[in-house]
Amino acid sequence: MDGSSIDVVREHPVSNAARTVVLVGRTGNGKSATGNSILGERAFISKRSSRGVTTTTELKTAILRDGQQINVVDTPGLFDSSVKSDVISKEIVQCIKLAKDGIHAILVILSTRTRFSQEEQSAILGLQALFGSKIFDYMIAVFSGGDELEENDETLEDYLGGRDCPEPLKEILGLCGNRCVLFDNKTKDESKRVEQVQRLLSLVNLVIAQNGGRPYTDEIFAEVKKEVMKLRDQQEDVASKGYSKQEISHLNEQMQRAHDLQLKRITEMIESNMREKTMMLEQKLADEHAARLRAEETAQKAQKSSQDEIRKLRGDLEAERQRPKPRTSRCAIM
Numbered sequence: 001m002d003g004s005s006i007d008v009v010r011e012h013p014v015s016n017a018a019r020t021v022v023l024v025g026r027t028g029n030g031k032s033a034t035g036n037s038i039l040g041e042r043a044f045i046s047k048r049s050s051r052g053v054t055t056t057t058e059l060k061t062a063i064l065r066d067g068q069q070i071n072v073v074d075t076p077g078l079f080d081s082s083v084k085s086d087v088i089s090k091e092i093v094q095c096i097k098l099a100k101d102g103i104h105a106i107l108v109i110l111s112t113r114t115r116f117s118q119e120e121q122s123a124i125l126g127l128q129a130l131f132g133s134k135i136f137d138y139m140i141a142v143f144s145g146g147d148e149l150e151e152n153d154e155t156l157e158d159y160l161g162g163r164d165c166p167e168p169l170k171e172i173l174g175l176c177g178n179r180c181v182l183f184d185n186k187t188k189d190e191s192k193r194v195e196q197v198q199r200l201l202s203l204v205n206l207v208i209a210q211n212g213g214r215p216y217t218d219e220i221f222a223e224v225k226k227e228v229m230k231l232r233d234q235q236e237d238v239a240s241k242g243y244s245k246q247e248i249s250h251l252n253e254q255m256q257r258a259h260d261l262q263l264k265r266i267t268e269m270i271e272s273n274m275r276e277k278t279m280m281l282e283q284k285l286a287d288e289h290a291a292r293l294r295a296e297e298t299a300q301k302a303q304k305s306s307q308d309e310i311r312k313l314r315g316d317l318e319a320e321r322q323r324p325k326p327r328t329s330r331c332a333i334m
């Protein structure tokens with residue numbers, strides 16, 4: 001952390017209430033492995049596979065050595081282009097339900113073992129389209145594969161390549177306030193694992209401080225939360241009214257059905273919202289791509305025409321050189 005970041009944390013001391021982080025990113029980037037590193041146990045299934053391993057959003061909790069509670073929400077590779085929007089919206093609702101006290105940080109898991117792809121860029125921009133630019137204030141980029149970088153004696157800075165960092169990745173990191181951290185999820189060295197988690201938690205604390213202690217929330221979050229609270233209140237109410245067991249079970253069933261219907265409505269709302277925003281985003285990226293191609297074509301044409309010109313000049317020069325020179329007539333001196 002730089003000096004100014006330390007100042008932010010000093011000026012806004014954060015409470016030691018539980019931290020909730022959500023892991024997002026392309027399938028196979030190491031979301032579940034990073035979740036396990038944070039929790040210090042094999043809580044999520046993480047393995048090499050040709051297809052998505054995590055299929056549903058899950059929450060696991062651990063109490064760290066210093067007593068800090070950490071809730072980790074692991075998600076499937078939701079923003080891969082093959083995933084349908086109804087699945088994404090269902091998992092988003094599930095994620096909000098699980099992170100019931102709000103999300104303190106969104107960990108975007110990137111892998112140093114694969115290239116940053118356009119698909120990843122549009123996925124992150126898709127999150128922005130759905131939840132607004134405020135989402136970036138909560139994002140931290142976590143690069144997995146620290147062990148492989150170390151094998152090559154490389155640091156994260158070397159990997160990112162300073163000025164040579166690909167423009168789309170640079171842009172995304174900039175939007176995340178350049179908060180990034182490297183994780184080696186394969187390490188057997190417990191002190192290294194703890195140190196990585198501490199570095200990440202410092203960034204989470206920075207995010208919390210910079211957001212005035214407020215976890216991430218928006219309209220969709222508020223709606224889901226309202227429904228979850230409503231169901232809980234109704235269930236408590238029924239339980240306190242002295243109904244028979246059978247009546248309670250019948251009423252609970254009815255309330256659960258109404259609750260499910262409401263969540264389905266919210267899910268459909270997210271889905272249609274997402275479809276619309278995705279289409280707009282795809283159009284924007286396609287327009288940018290077409291503009292880039294046009295610019296390249298113009299540059300190529302300009303290059304070709306100047307090459308043609310040079311070739312012609314050379315030809316003229318050569319022709320001039322080859323032309324027989326008129327003999328200079330000698331003057332006869334009489």
Ligand SMILES: Nc1nc2c(ncn2[C@@H]2O[C@H](COP(=O)(O)OP(=O)(O)OP(=O)(O)O)[C@@H](O)[C@H]2O)c(=O)[nH]1
Nearest residue numbers: 027028030031032033046047048052053054145185
């Ligand atoms: N060498 C190395 N391998 C890693 C690291 N992190 C994850 N992996 C490997 O990457 C593969 C995929 O990891 P997962 O944690 O299952 O990835 P995921 O993002 O959860 O994948 P899905 O659940 O399919 O979305 C596994 O074989 C992990 O062991 C790391 O830091 N170093």
Ligand SMILES: [Mg+2]
Nearest residue numbers: 031032053054
């Ligand atoms: Mg996984």
